[in-house]
Amino acid sequence: MENHSDIRINSERLERSLKEMGEMGFTPETGGRNRLALSDGDKVGRDLLCKWIIDSGFELRIDEIGNIFAYRAGTDKDAAPVIMGSHIDTVRDGGLFDGAYGVLGSLEVMRTLNDNNITTTRPVALAAFTNEEGARFQLDLMGSSYFTKARTLDVVYAVKDDAGLSIEGELKRIGYCGNKTIPYGNYFELHIEQGPKLDVEGVSIGAVEGIQGLAWWRCEYSGEANHAGSTPMELRHDTLLAAAEAAMEVEKLALRIGNSCVGTVGRISVEPDVINIVAGKCCFTVDFRQYDKALFEQGKHEVEDIFARCAGKRGLKFEFKRLVDVPPVSFDADMVSLVERKAKEIGYSVKRMYSGAGHDAQFVCKVCPAAMIFVPSKDGRSHCPEEWTDFADAAKGCNVLLQSVLELI
């Protein structure tokens, strides 16, 4: 293929696309977007995306779970496509960029290929995966897990929303239950960081090496609810203090492991929750993440040791449940290097990093070589109306995607 290293995407068109998609499901009362999977908001977003795919001359395919694909054929009929993907569903009152940026950035790359009349050997495809967020139907990464055969149709169709509505029924209602997929080739996912690292360090591009392993627990301490005035400190079985100590120990553990490790107590509640009664019960959660497989396993054991140790010190009963346990994911080393190299060639600052959040790429990377490209999130905010990435940064990420794709097709 001839040298296309000077080609850049149309940043004005990318910005227009993002803003136009941002009107779909927009809720003036909150300033957020509500494109919960398979809702009316999601439908109008899908309709707009499909119109753009067709208007750009790409082949539209929709599969059984409502994943939307745009297919741009190559000269080699047997070659597997280079896929770019993400999602357009949002959480409740989500922002302009999470998911939509990856999908519209991919569309922009394909449009740029058209603009420059570039013929490719391998096909190029876009994938917009259904229900990445899991905010309405609470099984996240649904579309990508079905696409990669990690979950069967039976499993994903069995999930219902809080109103008891089914995936299949809602897919049919909004007209997105199809039967056409695409083959696996390579996979790139462009996404906002959803964390503050790039923003704080002033770096434009994150070459994402993988996704941190994730474990969630709910822990419950049972002690004794006693009068706060007449129960001496040394005779107490204070569950709130034990949970407080556990929360601080989890913080210390994450800092000690280092290596971008994070540990969070996000929920806590006590009983009887009365100002002058020592808390007899305390429930709290722990979210623990680490990308190194050995450190992830070690950290999980240490978290459970903390539960026991903090209970033991105060003579409490305790029980915990590991709610989630997803091991770390490593992306394809060559593809990560490709992203890093392309960013440098264009002249953008770039750093290797791990994703703290889950993404469709974590399923797709199991079936084909994959990598992700991150761009800065202002103040690390996401999943809220304030979520923001400067359009200049969005264009940079998209140019890295374009140049990385061009290398493979």
Add this chain to the structure above:
Amino acid sequence: MENHSDIRINSERLERSLKEMGEMGFTPETGGRNRLALSDGDKVGRDLLCKWIIDSGFELRIDEIGNIFAYRAGTDKDAAPVIMGSHIDTVRDGGLFDGAYGVLGSLEVMRTLNDNNITTTRPVALAAFTNEEGARFQLDLMGSSYFTKARTLDVVYAVKDDAGLSIEGELKRIGYCGNKTIPYGNYFELHIEQGPKLDVEGVSIGAVEGIQGLAWWRCEYSGEANHAGSTPMELRHDTLLAAAEAAMEVEKLALRIGNSCVGTVGRISVEPDVINIVAGKCCFTVDFRQYDKALFEQGKHEVEDIFARCAGKRGLKFEFKRLVDVPPVSFDADMVSLVERKAKEIGYSVKRMYSGAGHDAQFVCKVCPAAMIFVPSKDGRSHCPEEWTDFADAAKGCNVLLQSVLELI
């Protein structure tokens, strides 16, 4: 007066009285007593008490706030009475002893004087104060504060319950709005400890020197709600961790001050309270008690320093409100010594101690010499159906009350 040091109360009658009063407001579903102030449960308890007062030949007096007095005249018409008192109202699903023990113990002492045909110089009186608990009408120690003129009738009548019902209306409805009081003389209050000290140490009698000073705060931390996966530990403003640290610092403070000091975080709540989001807001309360006036003042400042220090370390905004601030109360030294001496003379083990909980005595001690007598609470439990004091221990406390009263009349 002749020597009555061998006289003892009728322990079977005391037990019968306690059990019979325990049927008033009894709730089979919970096993608790519901004599919330001025409720139907309280009314049947009052009716039973008044019947006993009249049947025993004492003069019944009821004042404007519904305090019930039993008056046994002495030979000196001008002498001020020796008053014994407590309350018969309960919290929701309260136990057999809290309050009722003091009132029925006092009645038992007066009945014992009758049994032994003892004529006294000074009058002897019983006081059952209205709404000590503040569980329904949320201004506790209501009857004793009105009796001692610490609060005016306007102030106490202005309090309404959650249904908007007034004190005056409820007093009239149950027939306990009177206009007769008694003069101040000396005051004894017999009560269960509501804490575990006597039970744990195997001591029969507590000679109560005073009531700990009490301060309550509500503190709110505001930080930043961020993604638990993608926000590095060092860039967080985690309000839950700051509150956790504050809770542990309050514990350390109480242990460092010693001197029976207690500090408790009984309530805590976070926002958004989501497993994978760093808590952006955290509210918690502190209950702090200490009987030494200087240490109480010092401790209050240190608690507020803790609020600021734990917020500062994590770059949080904070605000707090001191909800309650009641200085320590010291009882009359001679009366405390009298209680201690009488316990020893009878042959009961006794220790001087402070009350961690509030009692009617803390108002009455402002207008006349007062002291309290504690008996053991099994496992320190109170304000619950499981609240328990062995009847043998109840009888011992009542004998100490009898002998202490006999010394003054």
